[in-house]
Amino acid sequence: MDRRDFLKVAAFSTLGLGLTCTGTPALARGIPAKAFPGGGPGRCFVLPKNQVVVPLLDLFKIGPGPSSSHTLAPLRIASNFRETVAALPKDVLARAERFEAHLYGSLSATGRGHRTDRAVLAGLLGQKPETCDPKVMDALADEKAVFPTVIGGKAFRIAHSVVVWDAVEHSYPFSNTLVMRLVDAKGAALFEREYYSPGGGFFAWKGQPPAKRGTPRHVFGNMAEFRKLAKDTGKPLHQLMLENEMDILGVGEAEVFKHLDMVLKTMADGVDLGLSETGLLPGPFEMHRKARVLFDKARAMGEADGFMQRVSSYAIAVSEGNAAGRLAVTAPTLGSAGTMPALVYVMQNELKLPRDAMRKGMLAAGLVGLLCKTNASVAGAEVGCQGEIGVASAMAAAMMAYATGADLAATELAATIALEHHLGMSCDPVGGFVLIPCIERNAFGALKAYNAALMAKSEIVEQHWEDLDRVVAAMLETGKALPPQFREMGTAGLGVTMVDC
Ligand code: SF4
Incomplete structure (x- = not known):
């Protein structure tokens, strides 16, 4: 079939003649299976049914390098854990002795090169990504240093021993998993949270309630829907x-x-x-x-x-x-x-x-x-x-x-x-x-x-x-x-x- 014939078949098929794939075919243009000798690969493209609900504020985040998943997200995670621990009941905090940060998957495999350990320490010490001075991260490289901090009125000593380079292969749902623990003097967990770093500096944790955010007035989950939105509303x-x-x-x-x-x-x-x-x-x-x-x-x-x-x-x-x-x-x-x-x-x-x-x-x-x-x-x-x-x-x-x-x-x-x-x-x-x-x-x-x-x-x-x-x-x-x-x-x-x- 030469290109002219191919395009003819494609044009007819796009009008709805002879689509052979299963599922709901995409609304956007594509090459129909019938245009190929043998009917194509046996499956076809189906538009995903998601919705874009993340704001640009979360996409474009400012923070210290070198890695969003291995540096920025762990810093944000440790900062979140610090804030959560600060709000725990006083009797729980009174029994607390130290923190543990268990790194799994690629966080464990390549975290040293990405300064994941320093990021965890920075977050536990109250640093925020947008304002974290690179000199602070440099100072945190010292593996023998101990950094004092007060969380929820309780004094802690933060050191590299907090970080546990745990299993690279694991069964958590995300490759980059970080389990944060507050433990007592015997090592028993008083409070624990399982965090995930899915990329781009985003983070989430197991059982996290939905974020309290507004509903976008323009609903779309893919480019085809966005194109239709633009056409229907006449807005750029x-x-x-x-x-x-x-x-x-x-x-x-x-x-x-x-x-x-x-x-x-x-x-x-x-x-x-x-x-x-x-x-x-x-x-x-x-x-x-x-x-x-x-x-x-x-x-x-x-x-x-x-x-x-x-x-x-x-x-x-x-x-x-x-x-x-x-x-x-x-x-x-x-x-x-x-x-x-x-x-x-x-x-x-x-x-x-x-x-x-x-x-x-x-x-x-x-x-x-x-x-x-x-x-x-x-x-x-x-x-x-x-x-x-x-x-x-x-x-x-x-x-x-x-x-x-x-x-x-x-x-x-x-x-x-x-x-x-x-x-x-x-x-x-x-x-x-x-x-x-x-x-x-x-x-x-x-x-x-x-x-x-x-x-x-x-x-x-x-x-x-x-x-x-x-x-x-x-x-x-x-x-x-x-x-x-x-x-x-x-x-x-x-x-x-x-x-x-
Ligand atoms: S995806 Fe991997 S290779 Fe590409 S920039 Fe990130 S760390 Fe480097």
């Missing part, structure tokens, strides 16, 4: 996203913009800081910072090469800062914290886009990030690096496209192209550190995003087969099929081949 993407954010958080427009502006500033500041720093990055192997070198050498290059190299240097600047424990933004994770800022920096300093366009771009990126989180995952431990750098690239592509005037269809296409060409990417950080391949990978994510935005804005959108929902579903399926050692364990791929006997 940024308006729909803004209204939902206001509803979920119960705040006004000014509050939402304040958060988006803070995120934009943290991203741009991260590029500036990273470009100003040289020397070695922390970690057991010598890893030289190179953002500044790349940026300086870009000056002597021609226009095209110079631009590409500058974009790489922006992404690497933030990623190196993240590896060094500087503040960064989960977009969608800290491992992928350099991808979006590279294009934010381009929009702000090279294209000189107005603030309004930058905010609209952030709202478009947020839509893509939330859809990926809702219908797949943004955790390397669950779906590999496609969920981190891949999603970051898709978010950055949507941001760049929408901020520079693309309509909803071209914005979706930009995200689709960027994500599609990260499918299958494994997560194999060398030694469990967010260094190799993570830092350079952010540069490639940013460049692919820029390219995807260009292609999407130049293409005739209707002639493109793929859509975002289908590629997100493919990411989930691919991620589930990845062997566990290629999901943030650091025990396969580059994590092995980079190590000499």
Whole structure:
């Protein structure tokens, strides 16, 4: 069957003639099974039935690097546990002796490289992610030090002995599980909570009651429904996203913009800081910072090469800062914290886009990030690096496209192209550190995003087969099929081949 015949069959079949798959087929366009010799793979795409209820405030979180799932979430978890313990009855606190933090799965396998131990200690000592000074995290590296703190009126001594590097293989429902315990002098648990770190700095615990948040006025769970919403309401993407954010958080427009502006500033500041720093990055192997070198050498290059190299240097600047424990933004994770800022920096300093366009771009990126989180995952431990750098690239592509005037269809296409060409990417950080391949990978994510935005804005959108929902579903399926050692364990791929006997 040549392409002309194929398209004819596809066109007829899209009208409802001869779909052979089972289940409720997708509303969005796709290639009908009948178009293929033999009837296709025997199953077909079905739209997921989820609902996007997470606010952008939770997607774009600010905190110390290097990892959202292994550093930021454990810090937030320990902070939550501290606050919960502080509210326990006085007689329980009177019997309390110490804390235990049991790390399971990839938290145990690669937590040392990700500073998980320091993050747990910081949270127990009352640090908050957005304000945690990197110098505090540095001070917490001392394994012999003991840090006094008072919780609920009771004095505790916090030390590295709190952290238990527990089983890598376990039966908890999430790979990244952290069991926090308050124990008495005999080691018996007085209070215990089973926490999960599902990626992107999010956390939850077993038996957690539903969050008390508002209901978004625009109900959607996938891109097809969002497209329909936009058509039915006549509202643009940024308006729909803004209204939902206001509803979920119960705040006004000014509050939402304040958060988006803070995120934009943290991203741009991260590029500036990273470009100003040289020397070695922390970690057991010598890893030289190179953002500044790349940026300086870009000056002597021609226009095209110079631009590409500058974009790489922006992404690497933030990623190196993240590896060094500087503040960064989960977009969608800290491992992928350099991808979006590279294009934010381009929009702000090279294209000189107005603030309004930058905010609209952030709202478009947020839509893509939330859809990926809702219908797949943004955790390397669950779906590999496609969920981190891949999603970051898709978010950055949507941001760049929408901020520079693309309509909803071209914005979706930009995200689709960027994500599609990260499918299958494994997560194999060398030694469990967010260094190799993570830092350079952010540069490639940013460049692919820029390219995807260009292609999407130049293409005739209707002639493109793929859509975002289908590629997100493919990411989930691919991620589930990845062997566990290629999901943030650091025990396969580059994590092995980079190590000499
Ligand atoms: S390889 Fe990718 S997913 Fe894995 S830690 Fe690095 S950035 Fe994150």
